[in-house]
Amino acid sequence: MLETVQLSKQFKGKTVVDEVDLYLDQGESVGLLGPNGAGKSTTISMISSLLKPTSGDVTLNQQSIIKNPAELRAVLGVVPQDIALYQELSAYENLKFFGRIYGVPKQQLESRIQETLEIVGIKERQQGLIKTFSGGMKRRVNIATALLHNPKILILDEPTVGIDPQSRHYILEMVRQLNQQGTTVLYTSHYMGEVEQLCDRVYIMDHGQVIAKGTKAELLSILSNEDTINVQLDRIDDEFLSSARAIDGVRKVEVSGNSIHIIAKQERQIVSQLVKISDQFDVQIKNFQMETPSLENVFLHLTGRTLRD
Amino acid sequence: MWAFLTKDLLLFWRDRKEVAVIILLPIVLVVLLSLVVPGMFGEETSESYDLDLALVVEDQQDQGFERFQEEVEPSNDQSQQMIDQLQAMPPVDGLVAYLNSPELAEWVTVNQMDLDQAQTQVDEGELDAALIIPEHYTYQLLNEMVLDEPSEATLQFQASGQSQEVDMLRQMIQRYLDQINLQYAVASSGSQVDSANDNLPEGGVENVEGQSMFSMEHYFTFSMAALFTLFLAATVATRTGIEKREQTFNRIALTNAPPLYYLMGKTISTFILAWLQMMFVLVGAHLILGVFTEEGPTFWVGLIVMATLYALAIAAISSIMTSTMLRVKNNDTGDGIFMAVVMVLGVIGGNFVPINVLPNWLQQIGELTPNGLILATLTEWVQDQTYSLLVMPTVILVAIIVTALSIGIAVYPKRGEQS
Ligand SMILES: Nc1ncnc2c1ncn2[C@@H]1O[C@H](COP(=O)(O)OP(=O)(O)O)[C@@H](O)[C@H]1O
Ligand SMILES: [Mg+2]
Numbered sequence: 001m002l003e004t005v006q007l008s009k010q011f012k013g014k015t016v017v018d019e020v021d022l023y024l025d026q027g028e029s030v031g032l033l034g035p036n037g038a039g040k041s042t043t044i045s046m047i048s049s050l051l052k053p054t055s056g057d058v059t060l061n062q063q064s065i066i067k068n069p070a071e072l073r074a075v076l077g078v079v080p081q082d083i084a085l086y087q088e089l090s091a092y093e094n095l096k097f098f099g100r101i102y103g104v105p106k107q108q109l110e111s112r113i114q115e116t117l118e119i120v121g122i123k124e125r126q127q128g129l130i131k132t133f134s135g136g137m138k139r140r141v142n143i144a145t146a147l148l149h150n151p152k153i154l155i156l157d158e159p160t161v162g163i164d165p166q167s168r169h170y171i172l173e174m175v176r177q178l179n180q181q182g183t184t185v186l187y188t189s190h191y192m193g194e195v196e197q198l199c200d201r202v203y204i205m206d207h208g209q210v211i212a213k214g215t216k217a218e219l220l221s222i223l224s225n226e227d228t229i230n231v232q233l234d235r236i237d238d239e240f241l242s243s244a245r246a247i248d249g250v251r252k253v254e255v256s257g258n259s260i261h262i263i264a265k266q267e268r269q270i271v272s273q274l275v276k277i278s279d280q281f282d283v284q285i286k287n288f289q290m291e292t293p294s295l296e297n298v299f300l301h302l303t304g305r306t307l308r309d
Numbered sequence: 310m311w312a313f314l315t316k317d318l319l320l321f322w323r324d325r326k327e328v329a330v331i332i333l334l335p336i337v338l339v340v341l342l343s344l345v346v347p348g349m350f351g352e353e354t355s356e357s358y359d360l361d362l363a364l365v366v367e368d369q370q371d372q373g374f375e376r377f378q379e380e381v382e383p384s385n386d387q388s389q390q391m392i393d394q395l396q397a398m399p400p401v402d403g404l405v406a407y408l409n410s411p412e413l414a415e416w417v418t419v420n421q422m423d424l425d426q427a428q429t430q431v432d433e434g435e436l437d438a439a440l441i442i443p444e445h446y447t448y449q450l451l452n453e454m455v456l457d458e459p460s461e462a463t464l465q466f467q468a469s470g471q472s473q474e475v476d477m478l479r480q481m482i483q484r485y486l487d488q489i490n491l492q493y494a495v496a497s498s499g500s501q502v503d504s505a506n507d508n509l510p511e512g513g514v515e516n517v518e519g520q521s522m523f524s525m526e527h528y529f530t531f532s533m534a535a536l537f538t539l540f541l542a543a544t545v546a547t548r549t550g551i552e553k554r555e556q557t558f559n560r561i562a563l564t565n566a567p568p569l570y571y572l573m574g575k576t577i578s579t580f581i582l583a584w585l586q587m588m589f590v591l592v593g594a595h596l597i598l599g600v601f602t603e604e605g606p607t608f609w610v611g612l613i614v615m616a617t618l619y620a621l622a623i624a625a626i627s628s629i630m631t632s633t634m635l636r637v638k639n640n641d642t643g644d645g646i647f648m649a650v651v652m653v654l655g656v657i658g659g660n661f662v663p664i665n666v667l668p669n670w671l672q673q674i675g676e677l678t679p680n681g682l683i684l685a686t687l688t689e690w691v692q693d694q695t696y697s698l699l700v701m702p703t704v705i706l707v708a709i710i711v712t713a714l715s716i717g718i719a720v721y722p723k724r725g726e727q728s
């Protein structure tokens with residue numbers, strides 16, 4: 001139902017979103033995954049008609065929404081990355097104001113406010129001023145505000161950044177339920193786990209481009225003949241590293257702190273080779289772990305970087 | 310739109326301490342300035358106890374005596390005795406001597422001159438007052454005193470402005486004349502000091518043109534009222550900057566609410582606050598300092614109408630600031646620009662120092678700024694309640710309102726254009 005076609009955005013000649021094609025079918029839950037600065041928020045701004053694309057199009061049921069966004073706005077709820085609320089107003093007052101300008105009918109407004117407060121679980125604190133709320137509670141109101149007009153499509157831009165595990169869990173569960181009740185969801189995050197847990201399909205973005213897409217299974221199959229091995233060492237030795245890279249079958253060796261991540265073809269010899277060179281250069285292996293493949297590994301495989309770089 | 314307006318008003322209410330400071334600061338300043346800076350501005354007469362008096366003697370004293378002697382046969386010895394006494398110590402000489410006596414010489418400088426000169430200098434404010442002893446004064450005075458005949462013997466006293474000292478001098482001259490009367494045991498009629506401005510309200514401030522006087526309290530009241538509403542406009546724009554930074558503005562842009570409702574909500578709430586602020590200053594200055602105690606309903610009607618138009622003009626200007634704020638990349642840039650604009654408007658509009666210290670060409674521009682215009686208009690209005698005085702300012706203010714609103718709407722970012 002919602003689709004982007006060769007969507008691009010440049011800021012002062014710098015391409016931030018580069019010919020992105022993605023689509024959302026009704027009832028789906030789709031993840032948009034990528035490190036900070038990948039262009040996720042910019043893409044979402046264009047999809048939600050806040051920002052005009054430099055080129056490309058956004059369509060709702062095959063109708064471009066760039067010139068006529070009204071129809072999309074009526075069915076779209078956007079949870080922005082930042083807390084977009086009046087800090088000096090209470091949760092209730094924020095919801096009332098945004099409900100009114102979202103055009104929620106007067107007779108329904110009060111019950112809608114109470115329903116959404118119920119959904120996000122802050123009904124008891126609705127009279128509190130936003131500025132007095134914790135990060136997690138602010139995030140919940142931020143989401144509630146996007147739900148007031150009962151949107152068919154819900155876009156969430158990193159809704160769990162910087163909050164306590166309990167709120168995070170609550171939010172994920174809530175989004176899952178909304179999706180199960182029929183809301184189409186586009187969920188943006190740089191946390192693999194959330195997207196893996198929540199989404200049917202995933203787009204992986206980096207440097208403004210979609211570098212991989214598909215169901216979780218499809219993406220993981222990219223890794224089907226690869227192993228990821230995490231090795232913690234007592235020290236990092238340059239000769240050890242170059243020998244490790246030279247091992248037959250090793251594709252990439254990443255260093256972070258005293259650990260190395262090795263991506264290699266699935267061959268047994270690699271482990272014995274590693275043990276051999278660690279003896280040779282007097283490097284001690286403190287911890288050794290074969291990873292079960294995850295989207296994190298997919299990203300690492302595709303870009304040679306981890307998502308949190 | 311109601312939703313936007315109530316939201317803005319509610320936000321102001323939440324921030325009521327800060328908003329109260331902005332709204333009440335001008336009236337506080339007016340009161341303080343009026344207490345602290347009396348005499349720094351306005352009438353030179355109140356600078357110190359130093360009065361410059363023009364003395365115009367049109368009377369020919371000796372001829373007056375001669376003519377009286379020729380025309381009047383003294384009816385009895387008593388009358389002749391009185392004439393002799395008066396001749397020995399003629400009243401006009403006595404008055405002049407009194408004016409130069411040590412009692413007055415401390416604070417009154419007497420400059421004898423002719424009538425034209427005196428009137429010009431009083432008009433121009435070079436001299437504080439003029440005492441005119443008219444032609445035939447002695448003759449008429451003699452008629453009155455000796456023959457007890459009614460006459461028109463009056464001294465004329467003109468002042469360029471009312472002050473404590475001028476009034477004191479007038480009273481002292483009156484007292485001197487009363488003493489002469491007592492001395493000759495004659496009824497006091499005929500030797501009155503006639504103030505040139507009898508047509509003015511009792512005890513009212515006065516100048517030669519017969520208008521109410523414009524005092525420094527008036528200046529402070531009008532200039533602070535005009536200036537701080539400008540600051541208010543800038544404050545509203547700053548708050549828009551916060552909505553931009555905190556992304557609530559983006560959230561509003563995600564709805565199907567007509568974009569201009571946002572701007573209108575801001576503009577109307579600015580108007581309401583600006584109007585309240587004007588009223589607090591004007592009514593506050595009246596209640597606390599009594600600046601308008603002598604003014605009637607006509608004055609208040611004009612004052613409130615002009616203050617309302619001014620508040621509308623300020624709200625319209627704030628719409629330009631709001632729209633600009635939504636367009637500039639950096640909020641601080643916006644704040645900086647607006648503060649600079651307010652300061653420049655404040656200076657050329659004469660809100661910091663009276664406009665007449667500025668060069669002429671700047672004064673003319675200054676009167677086209679809404680704040681300069683309202684200051685000049687109210688300055689005139691407090692002295693002269695002629696409705697025609699308000700026509701031009703009304704036309705200009707309406708023009709400013711329409712132009713500023715159009716610019717504000719034109720600059721307001723279209724969808725997807727805000728930074
Ligand atoms: N208004 C803007 N002007 C210039 N550059 C921008 C603007 N908005 C975002 N960018 C740049 O675009 C890139 C992508 O940003 P963003 O879409 O926020 O990434 P993400 O949400 O994936 O972290 C970043 O490098 C950011 O600096
Ligand atoms: Mg982002």
